[in-house]
Amino acid sequence: MSAAVLPGSTPQWLLLDVPSAPAAARLVHGQFAKARCFALFEGTELHGLREHGPLLVDLRQSPALVSLCHLDPRSWPGLLLVSSSPAEQLLAHLRRMLTVTLGLHHKALLSYYNPHIASYFFDGCDPRELSCWLGPISLLRWFGGTWADRAIGSQGWQQLSNPGLPVAALETEHSLSDRQQSQLQRCLLERHAWQWSRATGRDYRRLWEDLQQGLTLGFTERTVLDDWLWLRLQYPEARPVPDLVGGSQRERLDQLRRRWQDGQD
Structure with a gap:
């Protein structure tokens, strides 16, 4: 994972973390009303929360929104995606990523679209796992870092390329590896430490x-x-x-x- 700003390919999609930036979602529906949008929770078991969940925004007809995402990334939290797949195929994959299993009996929502969680989760993937999780996504970019990075002011642009290894398609309720679970646990602990640091000085x-x-x-x-x-x-x-x-x-x-x-x- 690279923290440098790389030119790469122009992102075609923004997976907006609406829970972190409800004002950005309102701006999309208002100022960028012509952009195609898809509620990620729609048609899933989280359908009832679709208006409050992440939003997949087609950037191909909205170059101004692409510029905003790069100029003011903190106001537009989420993931920038490059994918040559049709919208329906990309959506189906992103929705499969939402629900995961932990061990044998536990199911959980994976908020991978949140920049903090992405910074831990994808770092816990080896090349084969990354090929599976990215699937139709060739390039992934977001602004952020770990909670420790935030605490010391060293957040920046992160970028991941799909290794493209021949792997099976992502399963429904895919099981997380031990390292992925460990990374997510570290995310929770470092966030807790950050909250305590902010509250106590x-x-x-x-x-x-x-x-x-x-x-x-x-x-x-x-x-x-x-x-x-x-x-x-x-x-x-x-x-x-x-x-x-x-x-x-x-x-x-x-x-x-x-x-x-x-x-x-």
């Missing part, structure tokens, strides 16, 4: 270290992990105790809190 890198430290100590439950981060803010120089005892994560955290409060660090 604590340096993101230090906050991420605190979060990782809490996970190492076994504080994996959301509320316990949050309480650990809050405790760390109060005792930034205290040393963790690796031999905590207790029947639950909450009990172990309370034990650590008492030790630090008593100055037994």
